[in-house]
Amino acid sequence: MAAGIVSPTLVFIPELELIILYVTSFSAAIFVLYWWYRSYRCLGISITAILDYIRKNWKAMISQALSYGAFHKKTAKNAYAGVMHLLIFYGMLILFISTSLIALSHDILKPLFHFGILTGTFYLNFEVWANTGGLMLIAGLCMALYRRLAKKIKLESVFDDYILISGLIILSIEGFFLGALKIALFRNGFDIYRYIEWYLSYIFPAGMNVNTAIQVYRELWLVHILTAFALVIYLPFSKFSHIALSWTNVAIKKFHPRGQLSTPFLLSEALETGNIDFTVGAKEVANLSTPMKIDSLACTNCGRCERACPAVLSGSDLDPRLVVQNVKAVVYNGKVEMVPGILSENAAWACTTCQACVEECPVLIDPHSFVIEARRNLVMENKISKEAGQYFNNLTNTQNPYGNSPSDRDALLKFGPKYDSSKEVLYWAGCMGAFDPRGKKIAETVMGLLTKAGVNFGILGSEEKCNGETARRMGEEGRFQELVLQNIDTFKKYNVKKIITACPHCYNTFKNEYPKFGLQVEVVHHSEFLAKLVDDGKLKVRKTDETVTLHDPCYLGRVNGEYDNTRFIVSSFGNLKEMEKSRQNSMCCGAGGGNYWYKVKSQDSISHLRMQQALDTKATKLAVACPFCNAMMDDASRSMDAQNKIEIKDISELISDNLEN
């Protein structure tokens, strides 16, 4: 390679313009940095807190920034948008590095030390990368533009989005033309490495006037620089703010089990100390925790949460994207009431806490936590529906949602022995298992299977109390913790070591919420326990040619990442036909977060939408693993007159129906 290969940058640009460039670029860089810092400063986070946080967490920050930022761990989940974002992201990154190298070489090293780094082979490689970066960026931006114009998916498009996309496309095209013009003027053989600009350069007439061409170049350069700085200045006010804020968010995110909500107070402590002067929930945006406010800043308005949300699909007025965006809009002042300022009362109760939004968010925002905080405040202000009130009332009076006498739970003792210290596992039937006719049948089936497999189990009968899951998700933390304390006392009394639960909600609560209050036991859902019994040959299942589809319960699947046991059971006897939305993309049945116990206003019912998806598989059986899903699907199939088309069965009943002996 010839040694004379150098980048002929900025040869025609007069000094005055270069000074303007230096001044504006430094001010813009400082402006952007200051804006980034100010975003957090306005939330009350000082520079020392930031530095202190970085010092303590830098390892996690780097790894999270790399996996969720650089490697698009969640962004890439969606194919089209994932590729689009990768192209824009890496295109911009490459161009940013290229531009920085140019600045380093020409504006720092050359004037001060009289040498450049953009020479020789390195320079040629550099030009290939820079051209590729530009191409990626334009491709990604065109994909973005097409996505918005074609309107194939629900996507909030505002003027801002079009300014941004077209601005960047113009910027990239300007860049290519500048390069092409320069090639047309000098045309060195090695310029072919700038492969796009090389071919583009042929659009300039070969015999053009050099002075005119230089004049054009200078003007185009100026326009290019101004476009770039306009976009930089525009960055904090646009969707592109996520370049800084989302990356920060994924880096600083503190992970906790998805099935664990925040604990605003400890009831046991409050009762002991008598100090109860704390606020629970968020009346105003200002009352939200700082991590939640940082969450809201990171929102890019991409709408993935909205497209996955069952409450949105059913046509209710809850929209997780709008909740977060509305918070973001007023996060610094914060003097806006959560209800009705951020979301309506109906919307606050429409959330099924299915966490599809949490699963979807590429930048690790937890939209559903905003709804929980709003609910906590509504409960403290007694703004609850009649049905919700009845629910809480029953919990307080009878420790079950039905208001039935607690002693009625003893009816299950017909099917299984009472737990005592000689038993190895506790079967926790749950309120559905004790009081709901269908739930009772499932409890009976599970206990029958456990007995058959020779499992040494027992049940608590009337000593069982609701675990409080729904109360917590409905925002009634006090009632939840009352029940937690009572149940933990019972577990301690019997020295319980292992719990099998009938309900994924009980499972999640014991597994993820109770440890905070002092419970340390092994918890499994009956699907896991029964799958093991089948796998070990303790329950022998015969093969049939039935086609079975499977509904993943949110609190087994998406929230706790358990997808395989239910699939193993279905495959052990039948042919599994997956629904379009399955595993972590599974759609809620509509019962969660208390929605089983009250009704919100919506166009359709979530359960009907889900039932239709099950019917679309043409399977003759629908396997479920949650008593609430069971009830919802059952109700939907009745309303949709689909009872003859598909039979709804709990996973345990399917084993029982297909036992070999």
Next chain:
Amino acid sequence: MRGIVFSDKEDILSQALTFFRQKMEIDAAIYSENPQSSAEFGAKKLFFLQGTGFSDNVSDALLSIIQKENYDFIFITSTALGREVAGIVSDKLGKEIIAEIFDFNIDNSKVKTKRFAWGGKTVAEEESDCRIFTVMPGIVEASKVPEKSEVSQVRMNDSKVSLVQTIPKSSSTVDLEHAGIIVSIGRGIGKKESIDQIMPLVKAVKGELAGSRPVCLDYQWLSEDRQVGLSGRKVKPKLYIALGVSGQIQHIAGMRGSKTVIAINKDKMAPIFEEADYGVVGDLFQIVPMIVKALQQ
């Protein structure tokens, strides 16, 4: 022995008169806009209380009749006004009172009565020297006698309370007390929209639709005047069809008088089956159309 029954509802008065005329010589007092047939149920004397009555002046008028006639027993039917009047009259007379009786016998000098206790879960049979009672509506079916009562008018004093306006109830066409067949729905129907699936049966049997307390009061899927139960209507149809009604005692207390009871419920442990002549364990939304079809054949 002589007694008097007071009521502000003609139909309830006629039931109580039918019952008590077999026990003693009975008179009646009624406060009603336009009493039609109260004189035909065996009361010897019938007093029409005239004027605009509230608890205070109705009580005063009743007390003046009681003092003049010197009755051994006073029975007041259990209506909103009746209970208030019973409270005032018992206090003014300084006499002990037993409320909501549905049976009454005299044994030597003692009175034996029955009433529901513990929210309808038990029946308390009591012996006492009480002379004043409130009586549950529907104690027996009313039947007329040939002799007419001797009617006199009693002009009431003015009440301390004044009437501003009377508002007729819009849907007062529901007459559960006299329905021959009642189809009653409980929480088990799941949601208000499911009532549409029940209506073909209601029409096929030419019955009245009723509901349990949660259905009428808590969820308001049906209007409150269709509630059967201790706190609602007490009914005694020839046939009572309970759909998705679990059979809380509250409800049983309102339909116990039914001649025949059919219950359909998913839960075979539901207490309603203890109160049913014919029970079906299963999905009512499957069974109801089957019945309708069978009836049409």
Next chain:
Amino acid sequence: MIYLPYNIIVLIKQILDIDQMKTNQSTGEPITEGVPMRIENLSKNAIEAAVRIKEKYGGKLTGIIFGGEQSSSAMKEAYAIGVDEGIVIKGYKGKNPSVTARVLSEKIKTLPYDMVILGNQSADTYTGLLPGKLSSLLNVPLLGNAVSIEPGEKEVKVTRVLEDHNVILKGNFPVIISVSQEINEPRLPAVLQIIKAGKREIKMETASVQDSSSIKILSDRAPKSERKKEVYEEPEKAIPVLTRVIKEAML
């Protein structure tokens, strides 16, 4: 609108949670042991009605419970709903409406009041006698079975529900108002609010009660059902039977 501070007394009843009470399988007798107490639902409606008046017009709310040792927990809940001052009169021995009316009226006479608000009946006995008895003992007009209350300067307007129609009545203060369940949906205080309210003082008093009742309970049992109890688990078999029964009833 008139803004007047009213003195309101609300009478609160605590009952055994009858929904949870069982009867002995063999004897049919009630098992009251271990059954928790709760505020009677209509008392909650009464408290809610009083609190709404206070919230709208201002005033002071005094709650009175005639009960026993456990009544302070009910009063804490009443505080959490909005009662300002609570008086618990201990000495309640049994369901004798005359005794209850006497004890309560004696206490009420010592307090200033414009309105006494209470539930029209209670879910355990449904006697509904207390409003009338209090009206007689206090010589104060009774506006009963209210589904709405509109207090004015000297008088109060009440919509009263009757069996076949409603009426609007008015009476001059002081009055007794008994409320019907439909009047409102009582708010449900959060557990934390009940704990907070529980720190406030409750006035504890004791009434000496002599109950000279002539009533003797001969028996108190769950009524035996004389139903046929033919239960079918296969709908196909039941249909012919049900059809026959229905057709008979339609004759």
